[in-house]
Amino acid sequence: MCGCPNLYVDKDFPQEIGCAVIITGAALAIALARPTYGLSFAAMIVLDALLYRIVPSRTVCYACSAEHRGFPPNPRHRPHDLLIAGKYADPPALKP
Numbered sequence: 001m002c003g004c005p006n007l008y009v010d011k012d013f014p015q016e017i018g019c020a021v022i023i024t025g026a027a028l029a030i031a032l033a034r035p036t037y038g039l040s041f042a043a044m045i046v047l048d049a050l051l052y053r054i055v056p057s058r059t060v061c062y063a064c065s066a067e068h069r070g071f072p073p074n075p076r077h078r079p080h081d082l083l084i085a086g087k088y089a090d091p092p093a094l095k096p
């Protein structure tokens with residue numbers, strides 16, 4: 001949309017809900033570790049992998065953060081890269 005050639009792919013899932021899922025899953029796995037002989041950790045890993053496969057991906061522009069959904073995956077678009085993102089970040093303000 002803005003002409004920026006650099007795009008990245010990530011999961012189209014709210015970060016707040018993702019953090020809540022991780023915290024709840026870890027708490028449940030720890031709480032149930034003794035009665036399940038540690039299998040609660042394996043169950044949480046399986047649930048996380050299932051969630052990762054179910055949640056669709058989106059393509060995001062580094063420059064303007066425009067989100068593109070519903071397109072077939074482009075193999076040229078890789079996961080987020082901090083070095084590329086740094087090219088589009090605002091420079092830090094200089095102190096007078």
Ligand SMILES: [Zn+2]
Binds near residue numbers: 061
């Ligand atoms: Zn853009």
